Amino acid sequence: MHRNPPPCPHATYFPSNLLGSTAFYLGLILTTIGFWAYFTDRPTLNLAGFFYGIPVLLIGIALRTAQLKPVPYSEPTTDEVAAARERYATDNQKQIRKDMLGYRYAEKAHLGESLEALGLAPTDEERPLITALRETLTDGAYTLVIEFDSPMIDLEKWQSKQKKMVEFFGPDIRVEIEQPEEEYIDLLLISTRHADSTTSADTEPSSQAA
Structure with a gap:
């Protein structure tokens, strides 16, 4: 993958x-x-x-x-996911995706400064490298998944920064961290706007009835 x-x-x-x-x-x-x-x-x-x-x-x-070359997709984005992106993606999700899909200059790695700010890149040698990205739905919510090759920063270290990531990549973001295989990390940036929209839709009839 x-x-x-x-x-x-x-x-x-x-x-x-x-x-x-x-x-x-x-x-x-x-x-x-x-x-x-x-x-x-x-x-x-x-x-x-x-x-x-x-x-x-x-x-x-x-x-x-x-130059840094664009980050490739690890799997095609479906029409359903693309539609969810257009409707529910946060500004930060859109900007991160845009930055990773473009050529970058005078930067050591994609999201390099972000990883340093999060305490996940103590040195250039230890910095996790982005290998690919993909878009999916998590319980109906638009999700931008960033795939890392992270041989020197383990899952426990990533998880210790999870709360900080929510603040860093927010607002309207939920963060999940997965390890699909040894030395690889998937960072899931999940938009919470879908949940907010669903909640509003569910409560609107009750308000009207009242």
Whole structure:
């Protein structure tokens, strides 16, 4: 489940590695023009090509090598779950999903700062790494599941941070932690808006009757 995730039909990937690729190819073109101008004795064009091309090329290379790729889905999202996301997902769930589905720059790992704030990444070597995500329903509630490779942070340590996670990822979030197999952790961020909506619907007729 964690190692060979299939494509997800309901996944929207934000945005691509356009920044790094644009800088790389623009720098490459300008540098090439600079070399061409040098060998054809065009000093002004030569200077401009080298002056702008090489720095832009180096920036592009740095961005391409330092980028975090989008997190893949471990299983396709069904139409029912996608509809629940649109209706019940919290702002934090939406933002986390968006961040993980996009290229990231100048970051060591997806949710790296969040894990540090929660006390789950004491060092870079011990930091759990996100391997995939998936979306499901938990008793009808929209659930964003983040799958971690966590060989150095055990289940007990994760569970000790559960209350803090509710405050960190809230509001309107319930947190569950599962261990599907040794050294792997599933973090379930469950929207409580479905329960609130159901409760309101159940009590509304009584209020009207009264």
